[in-house]
């Protein structure tokens with residue numbers, strides 16, 4: 145069920161340059177059903193900024209009723225969010241959308257998790273759940289530069305983790321797809337979240353693999369009512385469009401036309 | 403006595419609050435959040451004869467206290483709306499106002515004729531004001547002769563009262579209002595969005611793929627209030643007002659300006675529970691104002 149709740153900020157800290165980790169507590173956490181779902185946040189109760197901001201759930205724990213978000217202070221909304229103090233409340237709508245299904249990977253198999261920038265966060269909960277199922281996870285995480293890298297240790301604790309930076313200041317230089325071309329990995333399914341050009345390159349690189357991609361679109365309602373976030377599909381006869389907010393944000397490879 | 407009840411052509415509203423067209427889909431998503439029977443009515447997403455995909459994305463952009471949208475009337479088309487969307491809404495005790503759009507008179511006439519026969523459709527809202535489609539829409543809403551002809555053609559086939567949704571993108575909105583009244587409109591809904599544009603600071607290019615979009619939200623409220631004030635003095639048919647309504651205070655302002663009921667659009671995106679919250683808060687606001695019945699507030703701004 146989707147709730148609108150004043151969630152309490154348990155902690156907030158800058159984990160990399162302008163990247164914030166925020167831990168929130170509330171009943172909404174009980175409703176989360178899959179890694180890759182997101183929440184729609186109202187950063188304050190004035191008309192400025194007006195719209196909510198979509199942010200992925202990076203991890204959650206039902207027992208403590210807490211979830212973690214990782215976001216970049218990008219523009220006005222996320223900038224204000226980054227200034228919130230622990231103990232204060234923030235208006236959260238969620239959980240929204242359909243996430244990744246960890247049960248698509250068999251125990252003992254290998255999964256490739258590819259993240260780009262602020263697309264990395266939802267892969268963390270996914271990796272935790274896959275690893276718990278006995279799936280072997282390989283993480284390939286792309287960032288702009290060393291200062292933008294976050295959660296390297298956390299991912300490394302779950303499996304092999306490759307860091308790739310555009311400017312070469314940390315890990316390998318280039319894009320995640322360059323790294324995978326140079327050093328291919330053997331895997332049975334891939335899971336990815338990041339900028340659309342990256343998703344496009346990955347889908348093109350692995351046409352024969354089972355893959356799941358998480359998309360971004362500008363949103364209005366976040367719940368499927370306003371048609372702001374639609375994407376064209378590859379098979380437009382049977383299903384002409386999908387809505388990222390309520391049909392996605394995660395889709396199997398080959399569904400969304402990119 | 404229900405202090406919030408309002409009687410309008412075709413509509414016995416248990417309260418004067420309804421979601422605005424395009425901001426509530428066909429009710430399915432919000433129906434998962436609360437009981438839609440609480441609403442005065444529902445204005446469903448624009449329906450066209452054939453299904454429409456709409457415009458490329460990005461389709462929305464935030465602006466100061468508002469937003470621009472260029473959805474482009476995406477909808478599943480008349481047949482699907484009749485077969486799936488309207489029947490699903492029958493489980494609720496709420497009248498539906500069907501928003502009708504098209505690019506030619508004949509499209510409007512066909513949609514209006516069929517959709518007005520649906521059991522739960524109690525009124526039509528003729529959308530002659532969508533700024534986001536190439537032909538039709540706003541072309542009818544900015545020309546009093548075309549607006550009148552279209553209204554008359556739809557009136558001739560509709561089984562329910564016809565409200566005409568006016569565009570604020572005109573020099574004198576009372577001219578269009580009088581034209582549709584003369585052509586037989588039973589009511590007016592206003593305002594649709596104001597055409598606007600937002601540029602990307604880095605590239606200098608428009609953020610919205612369609613380049614221009616319709617401005618809505620609190621930013622447009624003063625324009626809506628002024629236009630409702632003018633139109634309510636110029637015509638004798640009732641007005642359903644909209645444009646930036648976000649709380650009970652706004653509702654009072656719209657009624658005072660001359661609207662008989664109020665629709666809530668963009669605010670649903672900010673707070674999906676805004677409509678039932680307003681409805682629940684209204685009686686206390688009437689007490690504060692020392693008013694027995696909500697209809698006493700209609701047109702207070704006109705008092706000399």
Ligand SMILES: Cc1cc2nc3c(=O)[nH]c(=O)nc-3n(C[C@H](O)[C@H](O)[C@H](O)COP(=O)(O)OP(=O)(O)OC[C@H]3O[C@@H](n4cnc5c(N)ncnc54)[C@H](O)[C@@H]3O)c2cc1C
Pocket residue numbers: 182193195196197198199200201214215216217218219220221222223262263265266359360361362363393463464
């Ligand atoms: C499903 C989903 C999950 C996301 N998860 C995360 C996450 O975990 N961490 C993170 O840092 N970011 C995430 N994003 C991106 C995040 O929503 C944007 O960075 C944020 O909305 C920017 O808001 P702003 O106020 O900082 O920027 P502004 O430029 O002020 O935003 C203006 C408007 O554009 C929208 N917008 C701007 N950039 C984006 C974008 N990339 N995607 C969608 N809307 C955008 C805003 O929501 C707002 O309506 C996610 C986006 C989506 C769609």
Ligand SMILES: Cc1cc2nc3c(=O)[nH]c(=O)nc-3n(C[C@H](O)[C@H](O)[C@H](O)COP(=O)(O)O)c2cc1C
Pocket residue numbers: 364370422423424425447448471473475501529532567592593594595617618619620622644645646647665666667668669
């Ligand atoms: C995303 C979006 C979609 C809309 N779609 C329609 C539509 O299909 N038909 C219509 O008549 N008006 C449409 N509108 C206009 C609204 O019904 C309303 O007239 C306008 O947004 C002003 O009210 P508001 O400020 O409360 O949103 C749309 C508005 C928005 C924001």
Ligand code: FES
Pocket residue numbers: 362363364365366367368369370371372373374387388389390
């Ligand atoms: S954001 Fe409104 S339909 Fe997806």
